[in-house]
Amino acid sequence: MATRSRAYEEIKAYLSATCSGNGRHLRAETASGRDAAAVDKLVLSLVDGQKVSDQLFPGATVWWHAHADEPPSADTWHQQEKRLQLTIRYHERYHEFVKDNYLPRIRREGRELIVKGRQRKIFTNICSVYTGSTWSHALFEHSKTFATLAMDPARKKEIMDDLDKFKNGKDYYARVGKAWKRGYLLYGPPRTGKSSMIAAMANHLDYDIYDIELTSVHSNAELRKLLIETTPKSIILIEDIDCSLDLTGARKNQKPAAEDTGNRLTLSGLLNVIDGLWSCWGEERIFVFTTNHVKKLDPALIRPGRMDKHIEMGYCCIEGFKSLAKMYLDVDAHRLFDAVGELLREVEMTIANVAEHLTPKSSEDNPDSCLETLLNALDEAAAKKKANGGNEHDVQGDEQ
Structure with missing residues (x-):
């Protein structure tokens, strides 16, 4: 078969x-x-x-x-x-x-x-109609772990403890009468490490990933079929969920469609599979939603019980910068750390951009030259912010 x-x-x-x-x-x-x-x-x-x-x-x-x-x-x-x-x-x-x-x-x-x-796998529901299979997959070989994730150590430990509590919580969920599942909402600007966080979570838990492309799901029934065919010990991922469905908080102002045959994917159908009776189809599964615009999402989608833990993936902080400096340059302290820290308090720069500036580009690069490159980029961003009257969005638009 x-x-x-x-x-x-x-x-x-x-x-x-x-x-x-x-x-x-x-x-x-x-x-x-x-x-x-x-x-x-x-x-x-x-x-x-x-x-x-x-x-x-x-x-x-x-x-x-x-x-x-x-x-x-x-x-x-x-x-x-x-x-x-x-x-x-x-x-x-x-x-x-x-x-x-x-x-x-x-x-x-x-x-x-x-x-x-x-071998752990990453699955997608975008596959050929000729295979007769709901999911296609590839080996999951992402190397990102919490040890190499640029984040404040206290926040990192909080997330890891939460994941461990869930993974070892079979008896707890049975005792309180809840489905053994948990929801995580990762939100923040682009290039702030949401995908890296998901990879670190999967590696930490030793789970597979099922990446659902909602725009390829045509009905509520099709979504249920997809989820029924996932396995335990897995992360159910929907990235950029604000771009996948009409999930904004403006439902009250919307007029009902003149004719609805039910042969389509709806917010109600999504809510039923993550928190309704259909959410109990299996055990030890984590739902992860990502978005760049959390305020646009319908509150019903992200309330506790659906998205239990909200994790803000913000711009690079001082602790994140120090983690990156250790990973990319193998330095724990440097004369330029204080100057970089002061500028990071003043301007907003993504984790990805800080990492790019710290990456050696040639055999002649060293910690001094890479930190100077980052400092110059921060100085330039601060000057642009000042020239725009403190408008950070314009600075970030140029940077990205």
Whole structure:
């Protein structure tokens, strides 16, 4: 089948790790771990027609049989994979033990093996109509972490603690009767590190990312279908949400459409999947919305319970600058730090622009020359601001 069941993948992972030694014919596949050693590793798995045994407990054995059936329909437009199946055989006296103890245990161990050895992915709903798949993906190999994120250390720790509390909160969410999900709103001007924050969150949590392009979603039903096919331990991302739908706070002034067949994506449909009954379709998922204009968003979209934590991604501050200087120039202190700090209090410059000025451009560049370049850019921005009567927007417009 085109999409293998989670149970199949979990049991396959367990059998490959624990029972492959007693199989006669096995398939060797490249390991999918993210560490360097995984490049040279091979994982042994069952091939069609192969049988392996596993022990329930001393003296009791089960047999697993791997086989592949032809797809039920000969569709020439969509290429279909064979239906991959695993069949288990055991003595009937062990039926209750297999059902209540053995199968839940090996699925749990299989899930742990998958999480430990998997390569994280970033998914998009923009894909070819000929694939028959809702999502297409690529490997997620972004190197940004909280250690390399230019931000005030106290704010950084607050965000990391919040993420850790969520990740370890399964019992808490079950106890209070809430869906195991959380919403984060990242807002601020362009080039202030919103995308870097998302990458750092994904790396910190070890989650996949599902990047939803809302302009490619044509109805509420299609949005629900997309979200149902996401997996646990994932970030559901909608970037620039203010540009994706009519989500401004002006709904009261809008006249209802003369005819609404329901065959379209609406704000109500989006709210239902992030905070209504449809928000309970899975567990351990984080919604992240980004926007450059938070005041334009409908208050209903960003209230607690939907976007639980609001994170402002502002212009570069002194602590952010010091982090960048350490990362790009490997300096903790410098005679120009005070001058740069004074100008950063006066003018607004994005994280991306500060990083660009600190980046060595040739082998002759050094901390002195790079900091001088940044200082000159800040002096120029301050002069433009003064010439414009303190109008910061004009300064930023020229800079960006």
